[in-house]
Amino acid sequence: MTVRYDGLLMFSGGLDSTVATHLLKSQGLSLLGIHFVLPFYSGLGGEHLKIYSFADTLDLPLRIIEEGNEFFEMVKSPEFGFGKNANPCLDCRIHRLKVARVIMEETSASFIATGEVVGQRPKSQRLSCLHLIDKRTGLEGRLLRPLSAQLLDPTVPEQKGMVDRSRLQGWTGRSRQPQLAYARTYGLPHTAPAGGCLLTMVTSAQRYLQLVERYDDFTLEDFRLIAYGRHFMLDDRCRLVIARDDPENNAIEKIASADDLLFDCADIPGPMGIGRGVFSDDAVMTAASMVARYCRARSLPEARVKVYRQSGEERIVTVAPADPVFCESCRI
Ligand code: SF4
Incomplete structure (x- = not known):
């Protein structure tokens, strides 16, 4: 009723x-x-x-x-x-x-x-x-x-x-x-609304505008991702988001679709990466090296990174952690 x-x-x-x-x-x-x-x-x-x-x-x-x-x-x-x-x-x-x-x-x-x-x-x-x-x-x-x-x-x-x-x-x-x-x-309690609207904030607004302009396949799921992590435009066909902490790892995992490429350091716990778009083999290696750069493997000569999709496909690649200057050059 x-x-x-x-x-x-x-x-x-x-x-x-x-x-x-x-x-x-x-x-x-x-x-x-x-x-x-x-x-x-x-x-x-x-x-x-x-x-x-x-x-x-x-x-x-x-x-x-x-x-x-x-x-x-x-x-x-x-x-x-x-x-x-x-x-x-x-x-x-x-x-x-x-x-x-x-x-x-x-x-x-x-x-x-x-x-x-x-x-x-x-x-x-x-x-x-x-x-x-x-x-x-x-x-x-x-x-x-x-x-x-x-x-x-x-x-x-x-x-x-x-x-x-x-x-x-x-x-x-x-x-x-x-x-x-x-x-x-009247003794009314009040609280700030949770989360706030990201679209009013300069950084996330610019992130959204740059992504939607560059990628024709920008979807609702990409839009939801702008709230999380560090964002990188790798080339005109693919982009990468790397979590900053555990709650972001969880959010990214929930937002990931079966087609997304996920990156996770194999031997050292750390932030997860999510790749969107079409990834060449070179782009996979670049993204893996960037994920290694943001975990505790960053000072090692090389790290093993698990690259997988939630649909089941999985492999391990070995990469040298990316140069921080390079990471910053494609970060938005
Ligand atoms: S777009 Fe404007 S009205 Fe809508 S949630 Fe954001 S701040 Fe509020």
């Missing part, structure tokens, strides 16, 4: 969505939180315990959506372009609200609330952008922004008296002081 809610709330776990949750729940409204997990952290078998337990402290039932191909396609050609780095925030918000709209209909909810504040972000939270988002998502009159509601036209749930507009806020701009003061007054 589908549980019915008064409204949905886009819940990142940050300060704004936490305050939005409290503003609505303190009116006695029943809410379902919707939390999106970026593709970099999706499909790794994580149980998202931290965000579930945080939502639990606010008595907010939560549905988690792990992002995949639809998100990736949106990033490849955003209709409204990128923000400061490779973050297509406007397209992203529209995409996520469209996903949430389906859940709103499924749960017979009357509105979707967000923690957006008018003017907080230069591109996606300008008043004109908020109107555009309402239109493009087909949610006109159903998108409630409790933190800025008193500056905006009343939504349907406000007009119908379901939501008491006088108990919502009229905040605007980049300062978080009003939200912090509110959180202090």
Whole structure:
């Protein structure tokens, strides 16, 4: 049986969505939180315990959506372009609200609330952008922004008296002081959303843009890999990622497909490498020598590296650890 809610709330776990949750729940409204997990952290078998337990402290039932191909396609050609780095925030918000709209209909909810504040972000939270988002998502009159509601036209749930507009806020701009003061007054916990969006960060954004431009076969799985390891472009047909620690070894192993070449030092525990694309014999030896360079074999004259695919193929090659200057020359 589908549980019915008064409204949905886009819940990142940050300060704004936490305050939005409290503003609505303190009116006695029943809410379902919707939390999106970026593709970099999706499909790794994580149980998202931290965000579930945080939502639990606010008595907010939560549905988690792990992002995949639809998100990736949106990033490849955003209709409204990128923000400061490779973050297509406007397209992203529209995409996520469209996903949430389906859940709103499924749960017979009357509105979707967000923690957006008018003017907080230069591109996606300008008043004109908020109107555009309402239109493009087909949610006109159903998108409630409790933190800025008193500056905006009343939504349907406000007009119908379901939501008491006088108990919502009229905040605007980049300062978080009003939200912090509110959180202090009501003793609200808040946390930074896990992981953050890599697309807003200079290094990972540049890594993504360089890879997608150079490799025609760049896929969702490559996109997910940009969150992990050291990246090297070996030539126009193949690239290599070398983990930096154990958690990255695990993530890389989970992201690897049957076609990927995996590299692992045979005699000394160390970082794993994952090769994508078409590898000539020379490229295999180069990649193996680079993996040897980043493990404790780096000071040895040679090291044995296991080269294998998860489909079963396996061999051992013996290589001299690569020159660090060479490694840096193809690193991105
Ligand atoms: S910062 Fe990232 S996750 Fe957040 S709206 Fe922008 S693209 Fe989407």
